[in-house]
Amino acid sequence: EAAVTQSPRNKVTVTGGNVTLSCRQTNSHNYMYWYRQDTGHGLRLIHYSYGAGNLQIGDVPDGYKATRTTQEDFFLLLELASPSQTSLYFCASSLGGADYAEQFFGPGTRLTVL
Amino acid sequence: GDQVEQSPSALSLHEGTGSALRCNFTTTMRAVQWFRKNSRGSLINLFYLASGTKENGRLKSAFDSKERYSTLHIRDAQLEDSGTYFCAAGTGGYKVVFGSGTRLLVSP
Numbered sequence: 001e002a003a004v005t006q007s008p009r010n011k012v013t014v015t016g017g018n019v020t021l022s023c024r025q026t027n028s029h030n031y032m033y034w035y036r037q038d039t040g041h042g043l044r045l046i047h048y049s050y051g052a053g054n055l056q057i058g059d060v061p062d063g064y065k066a067t068r069t070t071q072e073d074f075f076l077l078l079e080l081a082s083p084s085q086t087s088l089y090f091c092a093s094s095l096g097g098a099d100y101a102e103q104f105f106g107p108g109t110r111l112t113v114l
Numbered sequence: 115g116d117q118v119e120q121s122p123s124a125l126s127l128h129e130g131t132g133s134a135l136r137c138n139f140t141t142t143m144r145a146v147q148w149f150r151k152n153s154r155g156s157l158i159n160l161f162y163l164a165s166g167t168k169e170n171g172r173l174k175s176a177f178d179s180k181e182r183y184s185t186l187h188i189r190d191a192q193l194e195d196s197g198t199y200f201c202a203a204g205t206g207g208y209k210v211v212f213g214s215g216t217r218l219l220v221s222p
Contacts, residue, residue, distance in 0.1 A: 031208055033208070037151075040214060040215075041214055041215075042118070042120075042202070042211075042212025042213050042214050042215060043200070043202070043212045044212075045210070048208055050208070056208070088155060090157060094208075096208065102145075102162040103147065103202070103210065104159065105149070105157040105159070107154070107155070107156045108155045108157070110155065
């Protein structure tokens with residue numbers, strides 16, 4: 001069974017604050033992704049990675065950094081959080097490859113920026 | 115760019131009834147996934163299809179790459195089916211596009 005975990009599950013910070021969201025997958029997948037999901041919208045891709053040390057820019061990267069330290073661990077960093085970054089954040093992993101590979105999602109992190 | 119149109123945006127069902135959700139794609143997709151976001155906010159994988167149909171209990175999904183659509187049928191709806199349903203599809207590689215979701219409310 002695919003396993004993607006995220007921490008924390010909930011986070012409240014203030015404008016200008018520094019936040020790190022963590023994601024770990026034990027699927028031995030190559031690809032990992034960070035998405036945000038806002039009411040009335042589908043998931044939007046922030047950053048993704050296809051291996052340790054690799055980082056690719058997604059569709060809505062402004063205000064976010066990310067780092068893939070190992071095959072298992074992918075972090076999302078908000079160095080100067082803003083209220084517009086209040087959202088539900090999902091991490092996902094997939095085997096990757098040429099075809100669209102099934103993605104497996106973590107439980108989500110709800111971030112509130114006051 | 116690649117887009118997904120998901121409909122309806124909201125749906126109300128009485129227990130025991132059924133309906134269908136649909137996603138139309140603006141380009142040829144290689145595979146589609148369907149998810150449900152439950153009351154805790156977690157995304158539950160429902161189906162992954164590269165073609166054809168799949169069925170799981172009261173849920174059935176179909177994907178027609180050539181005609182550029184996918185459907186999710188719910189029959190005999192139960193209260194626990196309430197939530198937001200998303201489709202996602204990809205043309206290959208990492209790039210995946212999501213529908214905007216269907217909020218389903220099942221009432222007694």
